[in-house]
Amino acid sequence: xxxxxxxxxxxxxxxxxxxxxxxxxxxxxxxxxxxxxxxxxxxxxxxxxxxxxxxxxxxxxxxxxxxxxxxxxxxxxxxxxxxxxxxxxxxxxxxxxxxxxxxxxxxxxxxxxxxxxxxxxxxxxxxxxxxxxxxxxxxxxxxxxxxxxxxxxxxxxxxxxxxxxxxxxxxxxxxxxxxxxxxxxxxxxxxxxxxxxxxxxxxxxxx
Amino acid sequence: xxxxxxxxxxxxxxxxxxxxxxxxxxxxxxxxxxxxxxxxxxxxxxxxxxxxxxxxxxxxxxxxxxxxxxxxxxxxxxxxxxxxxxxxxxxxxxxxxxxxxxxxxxxxxxxxxxxxxxxxxxxxxxxxxxxxxxxxxxxxxxxxxxxxxxxxxxxxxxxxxxxxxxxxxxxxxxxxxxxxxxxxxxxxxxxxxxxxxxxxxxxxxxx
Numbered sequence: 556x557x558x559x560x561x562x563x564x565x566x567x568x569x570x571x572x573x574x575x576x577x578x579x580x581x582x583x584x585x586x587x588x589x590x591x592x593x594x595x596x597x598x599x600x601x602x603x604x605x606x607x608x609x610x611x612x613x614x615x616x617x618x619x620x621x622x623x624x625x626x627x628x629x630x631x632x633x634x635x636x637x638x639x640x641x642x643x644x645x646x647x648x649x650x651x652x653x654x655x656x657x658x659x660x661x662x663x664x665x666x667x668x669x670x671x672x673x674x675x676x677x678x679x680x681x682x683x684x685x686x687x688x689x690x691x692x693x694x695x696x697x698x699x700x701x702x703x704x705x706x707x708x709x710x711x712x713x714x715x716x717x718x719x720x721x722x723x724x725x726x727x728x729x730x731x732x733x734x735x736x737x738x739x740x741x742x743x744x745x746x747x748x749x750x751x752x753x754x755x756x757x758x759x760x761x762x
Numbered sequence: 763x764x765x766x767x768x769x770x771x772x773x774x775x776x777x778x779x780x781x782x783x784x785x786x787x788x789x790x791x792x793x794x795x796x797x798x799x800x801x802x803x804x805x806x807x808x809x810x811x812x813x814x815x816x817x818x819x820x821x822x823x824x825x826x827x828x829x830x831x832x833x834x835x836x837x838x839x840x841x842x843x844x845x846x847x848x849x850x851x852x853x854x855x856x857x858x859x860x861x862x863x864x865x866x867x868x869x870x871x872x873x874x875x876x877x878x879x880x881x882x883x884x885x886x887x888x889x890x891x892x893x894x895x896x897x898x899x900x901x902x903x904x905x906x907x908x909x910x911x912x913x914x915x916x917x918x919x920x921x922x923x924x925x926x927x928x929x930x931x932x933x934x935x936x937x938x939x940x941x942x943x944x945x946x947x948x949x950x951x952x953x954x955x956x957x958x959x960x961x962x963x964x965x966x967x968x969x
Binding site for chain 2: 711
């Protein structure tokens with residue numbers, strides 16, 4: 556594949572910063588609330604519906620059962636594990652109602668972004684729409700790379716990606732960018748890296 | 763985390779080569795058979811049981827419904843998509859009975875390896891067992907990296923990994939090693955790599 560020489564320094568950190576349109580901030584769930592505010596009745600209702608075993612906690616499987624993408628499929632294991640992991644502060648594999656409220660808002664923010672770029676309202680994001688989304692997030696990827704992202708997520712039809720795939724792809728790129736930037740101290744767009752560190756970054760950012 | 767200075771040149775390519783014990787060769791399904799041999803009655807029976815919609819093809823969801831790990835859970839989406847993708851030569855998202863026979867043998871080879879290293883026959887691989895498995899595959903990872911692999915796969919209990927996680931982890935490391943080696947022309951254990959290329963490798967090897 557051909558490369559465009561990396562990313563420009565200015566655009567590099569664009570994603571994840573507050574921008575017009577408000578992309579969901581990463582790790583929004585990590586900061587402990589100063590005081591637990593009351594959870595709205597709407598969220599309480601949704602929480603009870605998702606919490607099938609009435610344990611007072613929601614795990615990845617309960618979340619997966621509740622989330623359907625535009626193809627009529629449940630969100631992937633990867634997407635649900637990733638989202639639970641982002642808000643599960645005590646690493647129990649579950650989230651409580653306060654963490655769920657944050658996750659609910661987080662997912663809704665992503666749905667808004669998805670709808671913004673899904674200009675033909677197909678319920679999927681096609682190649683041109685994905686390219687535009689990533690460009691507006693501050694990335695400058697080659698057309699080949701955008702095509703690679705589409706095929707990776709839609710290996711059969713090679714046409715479009717669903718909302719859960721879109722969220723996973725964007726979060727992986729966001730995390731990856733942070734890991735890369737931490738090693739690219741001179742902001743050259745190129746790093747020198749050893750085998751285990753490389754493997755560590757690859758497996759961490761895509762988990 | 764601490765690094766051990768990468769991998770030794772000798773051990774570098776150890777994984778994936780034929781070794782005593784016979785690790786499953788990667789991409790074994792890609793080579794077209796010179797002539798379609800008859801599929802055994804046993805495989806035909808299994809295929810019919812897995813092919814729930816009697817389409818004559820097995821997709822990732824049908825495979826997932828048929829495969830249970832030692833925790834009593836179905837194999838993950840990631841594992842099933844990866845395994846279908848390895849044997850799905852026409853990229854249809856499905857495999858026919860000939861491809862299924864190869865996949866069946868491939869999974870059984872992995873199960874054999876898994877059992878070899880699961881010395882206490884717990885149905886899981888613990889940290890020391892994983893370390894030994896990867897060492898015997900020719901890798902030399904730091905204890906921190908082995909621990910990272912465990913926690914990545916078992917974030918709640920941080921104790922062990924299941925058979926499907928073991929397969930995915932080994933295949934990802936195997937693919938990653940090939941991608942790294944292709945760029946490490948002087949076999950120094952260190953490469954210089956640009957942003958998009960790195961992202962490409964990370965997303966390709968973990969898909």
